[in-house]
Amino acid sequence: MKTIFLKNYIYLDEIEHKNLLAIRNSKSIQDVSFTKESISFKDHMAWVENLKNDKSKKYYAVIYGQKIVGGVNVFDLDAKVKWGIFFNDEVSLIIRSIIPIYFLDFIFRHYQKDEIFAEIKKNNTNAISYNKSIGFKVLSEDDLVIMRLDKTHYLKAKDGIILKRIIKKMSLYDFKQEG
Amino acid sequence: MDEKIEKIVIDTLIEFNEELQNDLLRNPTKKTKLYGVTLDSLALVSFITDLEENISEEFDAEIVLADEKAMSATTSPFRDVKSLSAYIKSLLES
Numbered sequence: 713m714k715t716i717f718l719k720n721y722i723y724l725d726e727i728e729h730k731n732l733l734a735i736r737n738s739k740s741i742q743d744v745s746f747t748k749e750s751i752s753f754k755d756h757m758a759w760v761e762n763l764k765n766d767k768s769k770k771y772y773a774v775i776y777g778q779k780i781v782g783g784v785n786v787f788d789l790d791a792k793v794k795w796g797i798f799f800n801d802e803v804s805l806i807i808r809s810i811i812p813i814y815f816l817d818f819i820f821r822h823y824q825k826d827e828i829f830a831e832i833k834k835n836n837t838n839a840i841s842y843n844k845s846i847g848f849k850v851l852s853e854d855d856l857v858i859m860r861l862d863k864t865h866y867l868k869a870k871d872g873i874i875l876k877r878i879i880k881k882m883s884l885y886d887f888k889q890e891g
Numbered sequence: 892m893d894e895k896i897e898k899i900v901i902d903t904l905i906e907f908n909e910e911l912q913n914d915l916l917r918n919p920t921k922k923t924k925l926y927g928v929t930l931d932s933l934a935l936v937s938f939i940t941d942l943e944e945n946i947s948e949e950f951d952a953e954i955v956l957a958d959e960k961a962m963s964a965t966t967s968p969f970r971d972v973k974s975l976s977a978y979i980k981s982l983l984e985s
Contacts, residue, residue, distance in 0.1 A: 805932045806957050845933045873910040877937035881957070 713886045716811065718772040718784065720891025722764050729756065731780045732773050735800045744798075744836035772815075772889070774799070776807055784815045786823070794829045795819055797839070810882045812846065813875065818889070820863055828866075830859040845874060896983075897921055897976045899949055903942045904972070919972060926969040935969055946979060954982045 724732065730753065735741060737750045751759075763769060768789050774782040782799035795815065799808055819828055830848060832839045834855050844850075847869035848859040869875050901919050908916040915929045926935045939957045947953050956979065961968055968978030 805936055809933050809936045841931060842933065845931060873907075874933050874937045877940040878933060880940055881936060 713884065714776070715886045715888060716807070716814070717775040718815070718887070718889040719775055721760050721771040721773060721783075723891055724760075724773055728773060728775075728780060729753070729760070732783060735780065735782065735798070738800065740801055741798050744833050744839070746833065770891070772891070774807075774811055776803070781807060782811070784811065786815075786819050788823055792829055793819060793823050793825045793827070794831060796830070806881060809878050810885060812842070813870075813878060813882060814887050816846070816861070816866065820866070826863045828861045828863075830861070832857045832859065845869075892983075893976065893980060895949070896946075896979050897972065899945050900942065900972050900976050900979070903945050904938065907938050907941055921971070921973040921976065923972045925971055925975060926967055930969075939969070942975075942979075946983075950983055952983060954979065956982070 719728070721729075721732070733751060733753060733756050736745070736756075742748060742750065763771060769785065769787050771783060771785040773780045774784060780800075781803040782797065785796045787794045797812055797815065799811075816828065819825070829851075830839075830843055832843070834840075834853070834857055840850075840857055840859070843859050843861070846861070847865040848861045849865070851858045851860050870879060901921075901923075904916055904919045904923070908919075911934065913929055916923065923929065925938075926932075930938060936957060943954060943956050946956075956975075961978065968974050
């Protein structure tokens with residue numbers, strides 16, 4: 713069974729941070745990020761240092777086949793839980809499909825909320841389309857698209873034609889999470 | 892063999908679309924476009940899951956269509972019914 717490892721940024725080693733940052737600074741990710749500029753390694757490490765004391769935010773690198781292939785994050789701010797996700801360009805569609813389901817399950821379970829929000833730049837059409845497929849609804853649409861996933865809708869979607877089969881695929885992978 | 896594979900792909904697509912209800916997949920042929928046109932990434936992985944089962948049953952051979960290499964290939968075998976059928980044939984013959 714293949715393992716997918718979600719490792720909290722605060723536990724990554726230097727090489728892992730550099731690999732993660734390379735994905736974050738790639739053009740495809742930068743184009744849809746809120747901070748358009750490239751992030752320096754020094755700034756990245758200072759930001760990670762702050763994360764160690766911030767209980768409201770969790771960032772995980774997604775490691776598959778001993779390589780960092782992307783990242784997921786969750787914020788618990790002002791009683792609202794928000795999530796985010798990104799992958800490098802090469803990661804397979806299977807990984808792109810199953811990681812979000814694993815992580816959303818984790819968020820609902822860990823934070824015990826009935827809804828999850830997402831804030832996505834309007835030009836990130838893939839993310840918007842993906843979120844819609846798993847049950848997110850658009851709350852407002854400007855340069856920033858705000859979406860909401862109701863737990864009931866999500867559970868219904870998980871039993872639907874698409875996610876039911878994705879979940880079947882998930883059983884072929886072993887998920888591990890640190891932090 | 893080519894026609895048999897193509898028929899399984901089309902039949903699986905028809906069955907899948909009974910639930911999906913995508914107008915573009917109502918009458919699939921070998922030219923029917925798949926990934927990026929009629930199926931998004933989630934729908935493609937789901938469809939492939941059904942197709943793997945049907946191919947395995949029909950040919951009594953376990954094949955994995957949705958493997959990492961194929962799912963991230965620049966020239967995707969999931970472009971249309973024809974390319975997918977050719978890809979299945981190559982797996983069965985290997």
